[in-house]
Amino acid sequence: MKPARVLIVDDSSVMRKIVGRSLRQAGLDVLQVLEASNGSEALSLARENPLDLILSDINMPLMDGLEFVRQLRCIESAQQTPVVMITTEAGEAHVVQALSLGASGYIRKPFTPEQIKERVIPLLRG
Amino acid sequence: MDQAITAEPERVRIHLSARAAGPGAQAVDKADGAEQSVAQNNWREELAQASREVFEIMVGASLTVASEPVPLLVPDFAAMVGIAGSLCGLVSVRTTTECARRIAAKMLGDDEVGAAEAAQDAFGEVCNMIAGSFKGRISGLADACALSVPTVIFGRDFTLFSLARGEHHEVTFEFEGNLLCVSLDLHS
Numbered sequence: 001m002k003p004a005r006v007l008i009v010d011d012s013s014v015m016r017k018i019v020g021r022s023l024r025q026a027g028l029d030v031l032q033v034l035e036a037s038n039g040s041e042a043l044s045l046a047r048e049n050p051l052d053l054i055l056s057d058i059n060m061p062l063m064d065g066l067e068f069v070r071q072l073r074c075i076e077s078a079q080q081t082p083v084v085m086i087t088t089e090a091g092e093a094h095v096v097q098a099l100s101l102g103a104s105g106y107i108r109k110p111f112t113p114e115q116i117k118e119r120v121i122p123l124l125r126g
Numbered sequence: 127m128d129q130a131i132t133a134e135p136e137r138v139r140i141h142l143s144a145r146a147a148g149p150g151a152q153a154v155d156k157a158d159g160a161e162q163s164v165a166q167n168n169w170r171e172e173l174a175q176a177s178r179e180v181f182e183i184m185v186g187a188s189l190t191v192a193s194e195p196v197p198l199l200v201p202d203f204a205a206m207v208g209i210a211g212s213l214c215g216l217v218s219v220r221t222t223t224e225c226a227r228r229i230a231a232k233m234l235g236d237d238e239v240g241a242a243e244a245a246q247d248a249f250g251e252v253c254n255m256i257a258g259s260f261k262g263r264i265s266g267l268a269d270a271c272a273l274s275v276p277t278v279i280f281g282r283d284f285t286l287f288s289l290a291r292g293e294h295h296e297v298t299f300e301f302e303g304n305l306l307c308v309s310l311d312l313h314s
Contacts (some may be wrong), residue, residue, distance in 0.1 A: 014251055086219070
């Protein structure tokens with residue numbers, strides 16, 4: 001598995017750090033971590049940078065994670081990039097909606113590094 | 127979540143009410159059986175379990191329920207998340223600045239102790255996760271309610287006044303020698 005360029009999208013800087021740390025604890029070889037605090041910032045970064053993986057919150061100001069995924073899939077270079085939603089909103093309707101918009105996976109907060117490993121690493125191998 | 131902050135002589139009163147809003151708002155009318163399930167729950171116990179789960183996984187620390195008589199907590203740090211949908215109300219967490227900074231430090235690693243901004247951010251996220259975990263524990267509620275973005279208040283001499291005006295449930299925990307109070311105000 002090659003070193004990964006990762007985008008972490010969350011309005012909490014603390015959560016962005018924890019997610020980044022969890023990726024490394026899960027054994028992911030991280031080449032670069034980009035951070036965005038909302039969907040709009042994340043879209044700009046996704047247009048300008050080749051990415052191997054995106055992890056995104058849902059409830060964020062300006063543009064939420066669901067709208068971000070919907071617009072991301074319209075960017076040709078990002079159509080196949082795995083996107084995992086990490087959020088407190090873990091109801092079945094939210095999961096179905098996120099997956100139907102193009103998300104690749106879903107992790108509920110609070111999460112363990114083991115959950116990151118189980119649900120994120122296979123997406124990079126696939 | 128609507129907020130109104132009004133200044134009184136040497137005090138600040140913060141009035142909060144929750145309405146359906148945000149990306150989950152369209153789901154709030156979908157759970158026909160949610161209200162019946164909601165009525166059968168032990169709110170305080172579910173709130174306590176949600177709090178313990180968040181601290182064990184994200185903070186790496188155990189919470190113990192404060193023994194009776196519960197010591198007086200004079201908080202100067204509070205976080206709130208509104209719940210709107212089949213269940214309407216407010217989840218709030220209150221503690222001291224010192225405790226909030228300790229929580230942030232444990233979440234981030236001890237080398238980052240002292241960052242006030244990190245404490246606000248971390249404490250808001252803790253409240254957000256407790257509210258989300260609590261919602262997920264109640265049968266039928268996960269899709270029937272939306273959560274607001276967290277609000278964090280710090281400073282001395284404030285009163286939290288929820289417009290829910292219904293049931294109030296509260297658990298006070300001990301966390302590494304500090305007191306931490308988690309409460310749920312339900313709309314009547």
